[in-house]
Amino acid sequence: MCSEKNxxxxxxxxxxxxxxxxxxxxxxxxxxLQDSDTVNSNSDLYNGDSCPSDCESGGENEVRNxxxxxxxxxxxxxxxxxxxxxxLSRSGFDAEIEGIHRIDFSSFTSRAKLQSFCIYSKxxxxxxxxxxxxxxxxxxxxxxxxxxxxxxxxxxxTANGSHGYGVxxxxxxxxxxxxxLATADEDGLMHMLLCRVIxxxxxxxxxxxxxxxxxxxxxxxxxxxxxxxRKYIVWSSRMNTHILPEYVLTFKASPNHREKQRxxxxxxxxxxDWMPFPTLIATLTKFLPSDxxxxxxxxxxxxxxxxxxxxxMIQRVRHIAGxxxxxxxxxxxxxxxxIYTH
Numbered sequence: 001m002c003s004e005k006n007x008x009x010x011x012x013x014x015x016x017x018x019x020x021x022x023x024x025x026x027x028x029x030x031x032x033l034q035d036s037d038t039v040n041s042n043s044d045l046y047n048g049d050s051c052p053s054d055c056e057s058g059g060e061n062e063v064r065n066x067x068x069x070x071x072x073x074x075x076x077x078x079x080x081x082x083x084x085x086x087x088l089s090r091s092g093f094d095a096e097i098e099g100i101h102r103i104d105f106s107s108f109t110s111r112a113k114l115q116s117f118c119i120y121s122k123x124x125x126x127x128x129x130x131x132x133x134x135x136x137x138x139x140x141x142x143x144x145x146x147x148x149x150x151x152x153x154x155x156x157x158t159a160n161g162s163h164g165y166g167v168x169x170x171x172x173x174x175x176x177x178x179x180x181l182a183t184a185d186e187d188g189l190m191h192m193l194l195c196r197v198i199x200x201x202x203x204x205x206x207x208x209x210x211x212x213x214x215x216x217x218x219x220x221x222x223x224x225x226x227x228x229x230r231k232y233i234v235w236s237s238r239m240n241t242h243i244l245p246e247y248v249l250t251f252k253a254s255p256n257h258r259e260k261q262r263x264x265x266x267x268x269x270x271x272x273d274w275m276p277f278p279t280l281i282a283t284l285t286k287f288l289p290s291d292x293x294x295x296x297x298x299x300x301x302x303x304x305x306x307x308x309x310x311x312x313m314i315q316r317v318r319h320i321a322g323x324x325x326x327x328x329x330x331x332x333x334x335x336x337x338x339i340y341t342h
Contacts, residue, residue, distance in 0.1 A: 073102065080194065080247065084175055091176035092256055098189055099250040103150070113153075117196070117244040124200040124220055124242075132198050133220075137169035137232050139193040139245070140182030146191045146248065154239040163205045163224050163323075165212035166235045167243060169197060174230050179253060180315035194247040197221075197232060205233055208324040212236060255309050275330050283329050284321060292320050 077100045088095045105114045125132035141149070148155070154167050170177035175192065182190040200220025205211055207224070213235050214220060221242070222233035234242050277300055285293050296317050303313040318326065 087173050087175050093253050094256045095251050095253040097251045101248040103246055120241045121198050124198050128200050133200050135197045135199050136172035137195050137197045138175045138178040139169045140178035142183040143185040143191055156236055164209045164233050166233045167239045169232045177230050180312055189250050192249045193245040196244045198242040
């Protein structure tokens, strides 16, 4: 190549010393990228220690070890399917995998994304005593949203995601948290991304928080619960450097028999004050755009038709409106009810 020829010329005569110094500068990042240079659509994404991973749950270990040891596609797909289906089953849902697609990192742009992820993984690892704390995580969305992410990357969140402003993904053993955001397409199919996520040092983020960056330089990401996280929060400023989609899952999911029976039982009258859902929707129209209200109304209609569970409906409404706004509206409603009845 031309660059190699030029380097050879520079390394002769009086320029020998300066060329060596320049060579060291040019290779400063090459040790971070050399393992990913051999990446193709059929090879392991991370060779050597260029992109360290973690040892979190049994399910995560299985996937990580299978990929890390160069497991065949059928083996990897089988492990992902088993863990995904069994995790949803424990949460009360029956799932059927329709297809698994592994992201191809052979194009120039996708290789750049991979190499960027590797560099940031190394940088966070250096900051965190050698451990970048890379996790597997799920991201659920509509078919169009998933396609846009694969083409252009993650977009800025349009609403508070209940625990700060950022991209919310769920641990590999908690896909039900992302299931609530996976809208079925025209064929009744749902879609999720299985991603690798650089978490670094995590901090707890309270529900209803308006946080949008780490609270200090000490932290890199957020979780809803440090002891048993169900949400990982990747701040918007880092969403396209710290999240690397690796697989796309296409599937069908529905509440299993036990879950349906639980939700179809005659509801108990709440002991505390509560707010009728139509009243909540009417109040939300003062704060949210019309398309958000239409989505919330549709979820409520689907719930009344028993197409979705109450849990699914509430989770989706929380995602659209944000816990902070919902809490303020409900508290205001309760205070008015108290005044009118006392």
